[in-house]
Amino acid sequence: MSKNDIKVALIGNPNTGKTSLFNQLTGLTQKVGNYPGVTVDKKEGTSKLSATQNAIITDLPGTYSINPTSLDESIVLKTLLKKDIKESPDVILVVADVENLKRNLLLFSQIKDLEIPTVLAINMVDQMHRKGISIDLSLLKKELNTEVILISARKNEGIKEIKEAIIRCHVAAKASPLCGINHKIDPDYFHKLKEISPNYTLYELWLMVTQNNFPETITKEEKEKLLAFKQDTSKLKKYQHKETIYRYQEINKILNKTYIVDKTKATDLRGKLDKIFTHKIFGYVLFSFILLVIFQSIFDLASVPMDFIDATFAQISDFTKSNLPKGVLTDLLTEGIIPGIGGVIIFIPQIAILFLFIAILEETGYMSRVVFLMDKIMRRFGMNGKSVIPLISGTACAIPAIMATRTISSWKERLITILVTPFTTCSARLPIYAILIALIIPDKKIFGFLNLQGLVLLSLYALGFASAIIAAYILHKTLKVESKSFFVVEMPNYKLPSMKNVFFDVIEKTKAFVFGAGKIILALSIILWFLASNGGASYKNVEKSVLETAANQHLNEDEIQQKIASKKLENSYIGILGKTIEPAIRPLGYDWKIGIALITSFAAREVFVGTLATIYSVEADDENTTTIKQKMASEVNETGGKLFNFPVGMSLMVFYAFAMQCMATLAIVKRETKSWKWPLIQLFGMAFLAYVCSFLTYQILS
Amino acid sequence: MQEIIAYILVVLAIVFLLKKFVFPSKKDKGCSTECGCH
Numbered sequence: 001m002s003k004n005d006i007k008v009a010l011i012g013n014p015n016t017g018k019t020s021l022f023n024q025l026t027g028l029t030q031k032v033g034n035y036p037g038v039t040v041d042k043k044e045g046t047s048k049l050s051a052t053q054n055a056i057i058t059d060l061p062g063t064y065s066i067n068p069t070s071l072d073e074s075i076v077l078k079t080l081l082k083k084d085i086k087e088s089p090d091v092i093l094v095v096a097d098v099e100n101l102k103r104n105l106l107l108f109s110q111i112k113d114l115e116i117p118t119v120l121a122i123n124m125v126d127q128m129h130r131k132g133i134s135i136d137l138s139l140l141k142k143e144l145n146t147e148v149i150l151i152s153a154r155k156n157e158g159i160k161e162i163k164e165a166i167i168r169c170h171v172a173a174k175a176s177p178l179c180g181i182n183h184k185i186d187p188d189y190f191h192k193l194k195e196i197s198p199n200y201t202l203y204e205l206w207l208m209v210t211q212n213n214f215p216e217t218i219t220k221e222e223k224e225k226l227l228a229f230k231q232d233t234s235k236l237k238k239y240q241h242k243e244t245i246y247r248y249q250e251i252n253k254i255l256n257k258t259y260i261v262d263k264t265k266a267t268d269l270r271g272k273l274d275k276i277f278t279h280k281i282f283g284y285v286l287f288s289f290i291l292l293v294i295f296q297s298i299f300d301l302a303s304v305p306m307d308f309i310d311a312t313f314a315q316i317s318d319f320t321k322s323n324l325p326k327g328v329l330t331d332l333l334t335e336g337i338i339p340g341i342g343g344v345i346i347f348i349p350q351i352a353i354l355f356l357f358i359a360i361l362e363e364t365g366y367m368s369r370v371v372f373l374m375d376k377i378m379r380r381f382g383m384n385g386k387s388v389i390p391l392i393s394g395t396a397c398a399i400p401a402i403m404a405t406r407t408i409s410s411w412k413e414r415l416i417t418i419l420v421t422p423f424t425t426c427s428a429r430l431p432i433y434a435i436l437i438a439l440i441i442p443d444k445k446i447f448g449f450l451n452l453q454g455l456v457l458l459s460l461y462a463l464g465f466a467s468a469i470i471a472a473y474i475l476h477k478t479l480k481v482e483s484k485s486f487f488v489v490e491m492p493n494y495k496l497p498s499m500k501n502v503f504f505d506v507i508e509k510t511k512a513f514v515f516g517a518g519k520i521i522l523a524l525s526i527i528l529w530f531l532a533s534n535g536g537a538s539y540k541n542v543e544k545s546v547l548e549t550a551a552n553q554h555l556n557e558d559e560i561q562q563k564i565a566s567k568k569l570e571n572s573y574i575g576i577l578g579k580t581i582e583p584a585i586r587p588l589g590y591d592w593k594i595g596i597a598l599i600t601s602f603a604a605r606e607v608f609v610g611t612l613a614t615i616y617s618v619e620a621d622d623e624n625t626t627t628i629k630q631k632m633a634s635e636v637n638e639t640g641g642k643l644f645n646f647p648v649g650m651s652l653m654v655f656y657a658f659a660m661q662c663m664a665t666l667a668i669v670k671r672e673t674k675s676w677k678w679p680l681i682q683l684f685g686m687a688f689l690a691y692v693c694s695f696l697t698y699q700i701l702s
Numbered sequence: 703m704q705e706i707i708a709y710i711l712v713v714l715a716i717v718f719l720l721k722k723f724v725f726p727s728k729k730d731k732g733c734s735t736e737c738g739c740h
Binding site: 325327328329330331332519520522523524526527530663667 | 704705707708709711712714715716718719722723726
């Protein structure tokens with residue numbers, strides 16, 4: 001960052017298109033969504049305003065006012081009260097939605113009173129005509145005494161004008177308050193407040209008192225004087241109430257002169273769609289139908305590319321084996337790295353299809369209707385409608401989902417949502433479910449059109465969601481945490497999905513899965529190969545002892561080689577580890593090789609398939625079983641039957657549905673709850689539940 | 703030669719996993735909403 005760069009903070013109500021504008025200004029591809037709460041942390045990017053002038057743009061979480069009610073909103077207040085020359089913004093860019101200008105201007109009026117140079121960007125103006133809205137722009141500029149620009153961030157309209165306005169605003173560097181609360185409420189009281197510090201504006205001091213949020217730069221003496229103002233709490237509440245009334249009076253006066261809505265010109269498609277999507281019966285039926293279509297598609301559309309990827313990796317492994325000189329590195333490549341990486345890449349089609357559907361639902365504005373629809377159910381279980389966003393985001397990854405709980409203002413509801421979100425079926429579980437379903441559920445249609453495998457997958461997602469809300473209910477009844485609760489959700493307009501946003505969203509999430517998981521799986525595959533290809537004294541004597549017994553059993557050359565490979569694996573370091581834990585997992589139907597995959601997947605669930613692929617590659621030397629699926633299908637148990645039979649497959653899926661097999665999630669829960677207590681409760685509680693449920697599943701089914 | 707490269711890769715893999723899970727850097731902890739921390 002150069003000294004001359006202008007620091008611009010992007011602020012606005014939730015779902016006004018701040019992140020879309022941020023992406024247009026910076027050329028970055030941060031996630032955008034047509035629902036509130038996408039941005040829960042601040043993000044930075046650089047924008048070239050002119051040939052000689054750059055700006056550092058900070059995208060802040062959406063907030064209805066600078067009186068925060070949740071953790072993400074408090075980030076905005078903290079940023080605005082900073083007096084650090086390196087961090088405090090030079091210009092504030094307030095983004096407002098053209099359709100909800102009155103409510104959006106409340107936040108604008110507060111920011112204007114902080115006396116920081118401000119530009120107002122009125123977004124989504126491409127909707128104005130359809131909504132029958134007209135704005136007298138020059139009069140609005142005059143009344144608000146600020147730069148006002150009409151933009152459409154989605155269509156890249158007005159971006160050049162925004163950049164020019166930021167430069168003009170920064171050069172002028174003058175800002176005057178809009179409402180001047182002191183004169184209208186109690187001049188003497190506010191005069192005394194202003195006398196406390198010349199370094200802060202009156203409204204900044206007022207916010208410190210009302211929000212109990214003191215910047216680091218304030219002196220001890222000033223803070224003590226400000227705290228004295230907090231003693232009369234009833235007066236504070238009364239003045240805060242009056243402040244809001246005065247602000248709305250001022251906004252109404254301005255909008256009456258400058259903003260006209262002609263209802264006769266407006267088309268009300270939104271109202272009609274809302275009636276269907278939020279209907280107390282049809283709303284749920286439609287949501288269930290959409291979920292059914294998604295999970296059917298995951299299996300139907302992904303099977304061809306998945307088979308292609310699986311076969312390609314098998315060919316790469318064969319090619320490498322036959323073209324490289326024999327040796328340890330060749331073994332590492334063909335038995336460790338290639339099967340391990342194949343275990344990640346194969347799931348790209350399914351993950352991309354899931355993210356594609358979720359991105360389309362978010363983009364169209366349907367997701368907010370789901371939030372509204374689910375609020376009634378969520379409340380019964382101790383959460384609120386906003387908990388649906390983390391639970392749905394959790395289908396990608398629990399980490400951003402847990403961070404998205406910052407929008408929930410009640411601490412108890414937020415804590416419950418954090419604790420139950422890992423039950424939601426994340427993308428890391430999808431590979432495990434997909435491979436096990438393919439092994440144990442026949443690929444047939446019910447009623448001629450419903451894919452049975454897709455239905456089982458949908459049931460597993462439903463199981464994850466049901467577990468989350470049942471766990472929430474238990475926590476709601478048992479947790480002794482007092483907190484107030486309310487629910488406000490923005491209902492965005494319906495939009496045709498922007499293919500660009502959908503494309504970037506799918507690419508970004510798939511990339512995050514492949515590279516995030518891929519690096520760990522690659523490293524683990526290498527270590528696993530080492531542990532499976534080396535061992536103690538018994539490992540070194542395997543060949544000799546097998547050859548001795550083979551002579552008595554009249555085995556052919558292929559059978560002898562297979563037996564040597566199998567015995568070597570059993571006596572390797574990893575074999576010894578697996579055998580040690582086998583007694584504990586035997587009641588669940590698992591052998592020691594599955595046990596190894598359970599241990600390695602403690603770090604991250606998606607490692608499970610890659611681990612099995614590596615173990616079976618080290619062991620198998622059969623040219624007919626080259627793909628991961630074939631290798632797993634050909635594994636036999638002690639009785640000579642298929643190892644991955646129906647009871648074992650179901651038991652494993654139930655285990656992964658409940659177990660907290662993700663270290664990164666534990667770390668984020670610790671960070672969000674600021675304690676090790678909650679992640680440890682989560683870890684042991686979920687592990688216990690997983691063990692008991694998979695034990696019961698196996699014992700009942702076998 | 704093959705052995706040397708293979709064992710260097712094993713050491714690098716161990717170092718990577720230790721850095722990722724046992725001694726994570728501050729940057730790893732501060733992931734944003736799209737961190738892809740798997």
